[in-house]
Amino acid sequence: MKLSKWKAFLANFQPSLILEKLEEAFMTKTRKMALIAILSALSFLLMFFDFPILPAVPFLRLDFSIVPILLGLLMLDTRSAMTIVLLRSLLKLVLNNQGVSTYIGLPMNMIAMASFVLVFALVWKKQQTIKRFVLASISATLVLTFVMVLLNAIYAIPLYAMFAGFDIAATIGVGTYLWTMVVPFNMIEGLVFALAFWLVQLFLKPVWKQYEA
Secondary structure (H helix, E strand, O other), X not given: OHHHHHHHHXXXXXXXXXXXXXXXXXXXXXXXXXXXXXXXXXXXXXXXXXXXXXXXXXXXXXXXXXXXXXXXXXXXXXXXXXXXXXXXXXXXXXXXXXXXXXXXXXXXXXXXXXXXXHHHHHHOOOOOOHHHHHHHHHHXXXXXXXXXXXXXXXXXXXXXHHHOOOOHHHHOOHHHHHHHHHHHHHHHXXXXXXXXXXXXXXXXXXXXXXXXX
16 A cells, blocks of 8 residues: 555656746745845835924924835735834934934834834735725824824933933923824824825736736
8 A cells, every 4th residue: 555655656756846846936935035125125215205294393204114114015914014114224223323313213113114014914904995994094093193102201202301302391291292293293194104005006006916926
């Protein structure tokens, strides 16, 4: 019985087919790594084009570096999107380090971007309908706002006062800053992120459908 199984195995053994499968797996992995690298670089470059959206707080600035990260989620998976967050942040730290503001602000930015993307991964990734997209957008915006209020209160405000000489508690007031500046900024930012991603993914849909194929 065992001998007959070995004979059947050897009869169907095709080294060329195995090599073809290995080459396909290697090319898929290589293509994935290349796409992650491209999206990371693009996300980093978009960090240079930031702008204020609330005149009262010009130091709170919006950029569209999250769009390539969300594209990574769409075209690849959640782990790849988190990798893009990490790589673009390392590029920022190495190539565009602005001192104290980077050391304090960059970790917050990473957590904010990761939180927003994770909500999209949980709510929208597997069921890509308009209804789920709207739900993901609202949920991600609320999570982003909550995370940033929390991080500002326990992390950023004390550290900026200690290391940058910018004491928000003394000049503006913690409550005023959080509720009249941080909350509206992040609510607007989250909705802008979602709208920008929706428009970009609609425009690029033919391209990434071909990539998936």
